[in-house]
Amino acid sequence: MVDIAQVLATHASRRSTLLAALQEVQQCEGFISDKTVALAARVYQITEGEVRSVIEFYRELRTAPPGRHRLCLCRGDSCAARGAEKLAGALEKYLGVRPGQTTTCGGVTYDTVYCLGACALSPSASIDGQVHARLTSDEIIARLKEVEHG
Amino acid sequence: MVDVFLSCDSASRAAGSRQLEAVLRREQARRSDFGLTLTGSRGAFFMEPMLEVGTTAGRVAYGNVAVADVPFLLSAGMLEGKPIAPFYLGDPEQIPFLKGQTRVTFARCGRIACDSPLAYEKDGGLAGLRAALQRAPQDVIDEVQRSQLRGRGGAAFPTGVKWQTVAACAADQKYIVANGDEGDPGTYADRMLMEGDPFAVLEGMAIAAWAVGASQGFVYIRAEYPRAAAAMRTAAEKARQAGWLGRDILSSGFGFDVEVRQGGGTYVCGEETALLESLEGKRGIVRAKPPYPATCGLFGKPTIVNNITTLATIPAIIGRGGDWYASMGTGRSRGAMALQLAGALATPGLVEVPFGITLRQVIQEYGGGARPGRKLIAVQAGGPLGDLLGEDRWDIPIDFDAFAAAGGMLGHGGIVAYDDQTDIAALAYRLMEFCAHESCGKCAPCRMGAQRSAEILASMRLGNGMLDDEQALDDVAFAMRGASLCALGGMAPTPVLSAMKLFPEAFRPPTR
Numbered sequence: 001m002v003d004i005a006q007v008l009a010t011h012a013s014r015r016s017t018l019l020a021a022l023q024e025v026q027q028c029e030g031f032i033s034d035k036t037v038a039l040a041a042r043v044y045q046i047t048e049g050e051v052r053s054v055i056e057f058y059r060e061l062r063t064a065p066p067g068r069h070r071l072c073l074c075r076g077d078s079c080a081a082r083g084a085e086k087l088a089g090a091l092e093k094y095l096g097v098r099p100g101q102t103t104t105c106g107g108v109t110y111d112t113v114y115c116l117g118a119c120a121l122s123p124s125a126s127i128d129g130q131v132h133a134r135l136t137s138d139e140i141i142a143r144l145k146e147v148e149h150g
Numbered sequence: 151m152v153d154v155f156l157s158c159d160s161a162s163r164a165a166g167s168r169q170l171e172a173v174l175r176r177e178q179a180r181r182s183d184f185g186l187t188l189t190g191s192r193g194a195f196f197m198e199p200m201l202e203v204g205t206t207a208g209r210v211a212y213g214n215v216a217v218a219d220v221p222f223l224l225s226a227g228m229l230e231g232k233p234i235a236p237f238y239l240g241d242p243e244q245i246p247f248l249k250g251q252t253r254v255t256f257a258r259c260g261r262i263a264c265d266s267p268l269a270y271e272k273d274g275g276l277a278g279l280r281a282a283l284q285r286a287p288q289d290v291i292d293e294v295q296r297s298q299l300r301g302r303g304g305a306a307f308p309t310g311v312k313w314q315t316v317a318a319c320a321a322d323q324k325y326i327v328a329n330g331d332e333g334d335p336g337t338y339a340d341r342m343l344m345e346g347d348p349f350a351v352l353e354g355m356a357i358a359a360w361a362v363g364a365s366q367g368f369v370y371i372r373a374e375y376p377r378a379a380a381a382m383r384t385a386a387e388k389a390r391q392a393g394w395l396g397r398d399i400l401s402s403g404f405g406f407d408v409e410v411r412q413g414g415g416t417y418v419c420g421e422e423t424a425l426l427e428s429l430e431g432k433r434g435i436v437r438a439k440p441p442y443p444a445t446c447g448l449f450g451k452p453t454i455v456n457n458i459t460t461l462a463t464i465p466a467i468i469g470r471g472g473d474w475y476a477s478m479g480t481g482r483s484r485g486a487m488a489l490q491l492a493g494a495l496a497t498p499g500l501v502e503v504p505f506g507i508t509l510r511q512v513i514q515e516y517g518g519g520a521r522p523g524r525k526l527i528a529v530q531a532g533g534p535l536g537d538l539l540g541e542d543r544w545d546i547p548i549d550f551d552a553f554a555a556a557g558g559m560l561g562h563g564g565i566v567a568y569d570d571q572t573d574i575a576a577l578a579y580r581l582m583e584f585c586a587h588e589s590c591g592k593c594a595p596c597r598m599g600a601q602r603s604a605e606i607l608a609s610m611r612l613g614n615g616m617l618d619d620e621q622a623l624d625d626v627a628f629a630m631r632g633a634s635l636c637a638l639g640g641m642a643p644t645p646v647l648s649a650m651k652l653f654p655e656a657f658r659p660p661t662r
Contacts, residue, residue, distance in 0.1 A: 016449070018431035020411060057433035057590075058414025060373045072374075076335030077534060077566045078492035080580060113374055114417060114534075114584060115335035118161040119492035119566070120195035120499050129376050133164035 002028040004036055005043070012043040018054055022061055031062040067102040067109040069147050071095075073125045073140075076115035082122040088112075090137035094144070107148055152184045152229045155202040155209070157260060159191035159345050160377045161338065166199040169217045177224060184229055190346015192260030193500030194247050196518075202242055205231035211245070212237035247497060247516060252478065254486045255463045256339075256502045259346040265384060267392045270349040276394060278465030282357045283402045290361040291317055294464065296472030298484035302339075303329055303420075303457030304533070304561040304637070306483075306550040309464075312454060315444040316362040319452035324364035326355050326406075327429065327448060327455045330371040330378065331413050331420035334533030335584075337564035339488040340458035342500060344371065344378035347462060348385035352395060352408060354461030357468055358454050359406040360399075367408040368448070369458075370425050373415045383410045417588035421636045422455040424590060435590045436636045457562070459488055480506035483549040487563055491517045494524065494569035503548065510544040513567055524569040528652060532561030534584050535641035538648040557648075559641075574656035578649045579607040585642035595629040596639025602626055603643065610657055620650065620657075 004025055011021035018040065025036050032055055041048040055061045073088060088099075095103050095110050102109040118124040121133035125140055132143050154174060157167050174186055184203075191198065197213035201223075210231035212223060219237065226234045239245055242260075253259075263269040270276070282290045295310030316324060328351060332340040343351060355367045369386075371379045386408050389395040397405045411429060413419050419428045423437035426448050447453025463485070467475045476484040483505035489512055491498040496518030503512070513519065513529060520526045529539045537558030539546075546552050553560040568577065585600035603626050606619050616622075627643030634640040650657050 014431075016429065016431040019414060019428060020431070023412060023414070054431070054433055057435075058416060060413075060415035074335075075580070077530060077581075078336045078498075080577065081493035081566060081568050081572060085576070113415070114588070115333070115337075116160075116374055117332065117338040117341040118164050119336050119338055119490065119564075120193075121161055121165050121198075122492065124164060130168075131160050131164040133161065 078119035211242035278468035326367035354464035493566035532559035
């Protein structure tokens, strides 16, 4: 178990490290809890509102626990030109949730991003940070099943 | 022992080099007659996953290799460089896609081990930094001025002028910030450099630091690039151990260190002032300019904010001279430009060529034109804020000013092609939705205008358009262009309006 107070304290000598500290906490706990917000406010000697305003600005920071796996479908221009819309339709049907949501059993958090930087191999998506490219609907669902079922 | 080279670039890994690495490691343990060197990518992604073998006669490449092909390739004499069909490509540098290119910034990418400071130095790395430390800081700035290098992040501002401004400021602390927040969808040059030649980025930063008297640097990398961030962190640590980053660089007495930070998934943080706010740990909201970061940047101190590709070009310029770099190119766009081909092209990839060749040459000769049976209808250059260019404008030369004169922008060098299967109305909607999604909210015209424009485009797409829709979009665009602090709000209407002009029929409601 990681000591969140410790993580925050190692950063807090500089106000500029707030984002980096919150990122580190999220890496440990998966999301940023109310407890973390209160702790960060105290350690950095700023208001909880200020901490929350930073959290809300950065899409990568979450205030609720994510699913066990994270799927990010690229919505960039190149992927759109190569049929990412079809993948989006197939994924919504397969997962039963819309972007930004987590499947009911807590298995997969489905997000969209603007570009994973694999544009010469569009369309692409990432699962748990690993990029998959030249995808078809069947392919991405097969990859998802692989991680879901170990 | 023969060396096998394999790209560990995240796009290459997505193409299959991840699995290839695993199978090669297994084979290696079994036969132990070859070594495995992980490199960046050469950028010929349509041939990836690609393997290269360092034979006595030079490098030999094998393209589009699947995991199942590896045992066959090994038994058929891949390690001796045998011409095995259909994989054999011969000398990778003679592959037509790569042969015509002029690799300066990307000279090392795909050729050498990407995580070894030794390999870096053996391949000419550090020559620029060593030369710089022997010269007066002003000399170094003059060299950059002579190269006529312009920023590759999008704005194409003369790098030497920026450095001169920072150098001229008297301050107790100055900063070098490497902008690795490559957020333009359809671009990947910075990512390839950070993963494939991270030491060049650090060397460029150290040279900049020496030139302007900075002691601390930051690399800011977008959240979507975790491998690039890891590669930069590792490289910084190794450079520190090798003695060319930290308190006493190459025993010169000059100190400069670098910290790697990651963004939080917001496009606007690629804008330099929003990036600085984010580095300060705050919401990444755009600042009004002036003052410019060169005089009042990070923590209010004079700061160089340069793009990753710009900084990675610096070592070559200092090592080989500004005049040499400026001898390539055209007009006021000197040197070579890294173009990132994407979208509906037959052979997309990274192409570094001197300025001056035409857009048509790039998409036909390197991009291979449309895929079989398709036809290209438009090209978007310069990211999601860049103009949509119909075929009548493909003869523009790759040149910042020529693009600007034609109403577009070359920007960071992203080129996304669309073919005849593209739903143009959906594309226009998506581009505007992107702006609405990514607006930092500071300027009302951008925050609300993008939202409203996206709504109008959505209703047009569904055939519920109104007679004055086009006028309304024009009006909103006028406000966004005139009253947004940064390029996001100011330029987002450009591709949308050009799509409507190029393909008016796509926006007409279906006849009932």
